[in-house]
Amino acid sequence: MSEAPGGGAGSAVNDGAAMALWFECYQFLVHEAALLDDNRMEDWLGLLSEDISYEVPIRQTRHRTEDPLQPDAWHMKEDIASMKMRISRLATKSAWGEDPPTRTRRLIGNLRTTAPDSTTINATSNILVYYGRGDVSEHTILAAERHDILRRSSGGLRLRRREVILSHATLPVQSLGIFL
Amino acid sequence: MAELNILRTRSVSAELEQRLSGVETDLNDGLVPAWVFGNDPELYALERERLFPRVWSFIGHVSEIPEPGDHVIRYIGEDSFIFIRSSDGEIRLLFNACRHRGNQICTVERGNSKAFQCPYHGWTYANTGELTTAPAIDDVLGGIDRGEWGLLAVTRLEQYRGLYFACLDPDAPSLAEYMGDAAYYLDIFFGLFDDLEVLGPPQRATWPTTWKAGFDGFGDDYHLITLHRSLFEIGALAVPPAANILGHHIITGHGHNITISIAPSDEIAYWGYPAEMIARYSTKHLDDFQIDLMKRSRVLVGTLFPNFSYLVFPITVDPKIPAVPLAQIRMWLPRGDGRMEAWVWNLIPASASAEFREKSHLIAIRTFGSGGVFDQDDGLAGHGINRTSSSVIGRSMKLNYQSGFAIGTAEQIEDWPGPGAATSHRYEENAYRYTFRQWVRFLRDDAYPELIPAPRKLA
Numbered sequence: 001m002s003e004a005p006g007g008g009a010g011s012a013v014n015d016g017a018a019m020a021l022w023f024e025c026y027q028f029l030v031h032e033a034a035l036l037d038d039n040r041m042e043d044w045l046g047l048l049s050e051d052i053s054y055e056v057p058i059r060q061t062r063h064r065t066e067d068p069l070q071p072d073a074w075h076m077k078e079d080i081a082s083m084k085m086r087i088s089r090l091a092t093k094s095a096w097g098e099d100p101p102t103r104t105r106r107l108i109g110n111l112r113t114t115a116p117d118s119t120t121i122n123a124t125s126n127i128l129v130y131y132g133r134g135d136v137s138e139h140t141i142l143a144a145e146r147h148d149i150l151r152r153s154s155g156g157l158r159l160r161r162r163e164v165i166l167s168h169a170t171l172p173v174q175s176l177g178i179f180l
Numbered sequence: 181m182a183e184l185n186i187l188r189t190r191s192v193s194a195e196l197e198q199r200l201s202g203v204e205t206d207l208n209d210g211l212v213p214a215w216v217f218g219n220d221p222e223l224y225a226l227e228r229e230r231l232f233p234r235v236w237s238f239i240g241h242v243s244e245i246p247e248p249g250d251h252v253i254r255y256i257g258e259d260s261f262i263f264i265r266s267s268d269g270e271i272r273l274l275f276n277a278c279r280h281r282g283n284q285i286c287t288v289e290r291g292n293s294k295a296f297q298c299p300y301h302g303w304t305y306a307n308t309g310e311l312t313t314a315p316a317i318d319d320v321l322g323g324i325d326r327g328e329w330g331l332l333a334v335t336r337l338e339q340y341r342g343l344y345f346a347c348l349d350p351d352a353p354s355l356a357e358y359m360g361d362a363a364y365y366l367d368i369f370f371g372l373f374d375d376l377e378v379l380g381p382p383q384r385a386t387w388p389t390t391w392k393a394g395f396d397g398f399g400d401d402y403h404l405i406t407l408h409r410s411l412f413e414i415g416a417l418a419v420p421p422a423a424n425i426l427g428h429h430i431i432t433g434h435g436h437n438i439t440i441s442i443a444p445s446d447e448i449a450y451w452g453y454p455a456e457m458i459a460r461y462s463t464k465h466l467d468d469f470q471i472d473l474m475k476r477s478r479v480l481v482g483t484l485f486p487n488f489s490y491l492v493f494p495i496t497v498d499p500k501i502p503a504v505p506l507a508q509i510r511m512w513l514p515r516g517d518g519r520m521e522a523w524v525w526n527l528i529p530a531s532a533s534a535e536f537r538e539k540s541h542l543i544a545i546r547t548f549g550s551g552g553v554f555d556q557d558d559g560l561a562g563h564g565i566n567r568t569s570s571s572v573i574g575r576s577m578k579l580n581y582q583s584g585f586a587i588g589t590a591e592q593i594e595d596w597p598g599p600g601a602a603t604s605h606r607y608e609e610n611a612y613r614y615t616f617r618q619w620v621r622f623l624r625d626d627a628y629p630e631l632i633p634a635p636r637k638l639a
């Protein structure tokens with residue numbers, strides 16, 4: 001997925017375009033992460049395109065020559081209907097597992113962007129999430145690489161696809177009640 | 181052939197023995213002392229030696245290792261085993277430890293191997309477990325009896341309807357005897373669909389609670405109305421809250437239990453599997469009562485003592501989209517004191533259409549499992565119970581399991597046509613008391629414990 005920096009594009013003009021793309025994309029990802037950290041779930045939902053595909057495949061411990069990602073098994077595999085279900089559930093008074101909500105702090109980095117056409121951006125980023133619950137000091141760190149496809153719409157960038165490649169084989173938390 | 185033995189080092193301290201005998205007294209009053217769910221190193225060490233090696237532990241489904249050489253890592257308690265289909269076609273369970281210095285020889289969760297070479301000094305074993313070769317074999321191992329130094333194999337590995345279970349105790353009864361009448365009810369799903377297969381490898385997630393919160397909570401129907409209320413509110417559950425209580429708990433003995441939601445009419449039959457799909461399967465080996473249960477069943481949840489559960493029921497993410505049935509098996513694996521791993525396998529009949537297969541898999545992922553909305557709430561309760569029962573004051577609490585026994589309206593059904601003791605309704609709590617009775621017997625009894633039969637009259 002990753003390409004060597006500057007691959008193909010050498011000129012100052014192209015570097016400028018690449019920087020603008022990177023900056024635009026990073027702003028989007030940081031904004032989106034802030035909405036999630038602040039539990040502004042409806043606002044976050046507004047950043048998903050209607051044909052969103054959000055997937056967290058299962059990872060297994062396997063030999064170096066084998067793919068650790070399972071092509072046929074997931075922790076989450078969502079479309080817009082199931083994303084709306086999850087978020088409308090959080091808005092009820094009885095989503096106990098997330099009320100009080102998990103305290104999260106997302107750090108997004110190592111962003112790599114390409115634009116295969118004028119409306120599509122491929123963005124690969126790393127995410128680290130501080131994950132804390134309840135009135136105890138213990139916390140967990142969740143780590144993943146994300147392969148996103150963003151789409152330009154009249155309202156701005158929208159998330160069309162996100163594949164979350166967990167760094168965990170066994171989830172260190174009881175369930176993914178948060179979005180990565 | 182070298183034998184695999186359970187090392188028994190523990191004698192129960194007088195203090196714990198007194199507490200355990202107190203559990204039996206409390207259970208007779210419909211109470212469970214809270215400390216059974218708490219962090220307790222002595223209790224956990226005792227479970228690791230006296231409970232997990234002596235019960236029949238779930239290992240895996242036959243469809244997980246279809247080809248010769250296929251293997252997956254599985255656990256009995258916290259001990260690691262290789263579940264493998266050897267090149268000779270036989271399915272084996274090998275202790276994941278080199279016989280030389282004990283290094284683990286299989287470091288991957290899943291793979292296909294003709295042989296295992298130990299990374300430490302290179303002892304190499306065929307996938308049957310046999311020691312075949314090693315570096316500088318004549319200089320170092322000349323004269324060794326290779327037949328004697330193969331991987332330790334579990335001799336008591338048995339299957340029922342494609343579900344493999346293992347037991348490490350030579351004194352234990354057969355799997356069939358151990359399951360007893362629980363098989364009668366397991367058959368209405370696992371016996372009907374004779375071509376079940378897993379939908380990929382299991383999800384694994386770490387819960388900050390004891391493994392016992394798994395068996396206690398999974399068959400508990402009462403908690404749906406509050407803990408999972410959000411799912412009724414958004415219309416995800418096909419069975420409305422007022423109807424959820426209808427049906428039975430069945431205590432089949434040996435610590436196993438079943439809960440089955442029965443519809444007054446057949447508006448949801450066969451858990452929502454399409455009738456034309458059901459029609460493809462033979463019910464020849466099921467009796468009339470099993471067929472009747474299957475027909476009217478909306479939800480089927482069973483727990484085989486101590487840490488294996490299964491679940492079949494229909495659900496949707498949106499009331500405008502028709503509910504689709506999911507089927508899954510779960511294992512509640514101990515992972516240290518006060519921690520467990522929930523393993524979730526989703527199942528599908530192989531004959532299902534590609535479309536149905538995908539729908540059933542997706543609804544399972546979205547609702548029940550490591551990313552499911554149910555598990556989010558279940559985890560919260562599991563953690564809360566563990567915190568209370570590990571606290572100084574909480575440990576001394578007696579928890580109320582009296583519904584259907586001393587209080588409430590649930591009653592035993594006198595003329596139940598099936599095996600076991602059945603009650604109506606599904607919010608009663610006798611089922612868990614009988615599970616804890618069996619748990620205490622395993623911890624207290626030095627000899628192989630009595631498997632407690634289903635009661636004629638609930639007590």
Ligand code: FES
Nearest residue numbers: 278280281298301
């Ligand atoms: S420990 Fe395996 S070869 Fe020495």
Ligand SMILES: [Fe+2]
Nearest residue numbers: 397403554558
């Ligand atoms: Fe639950």
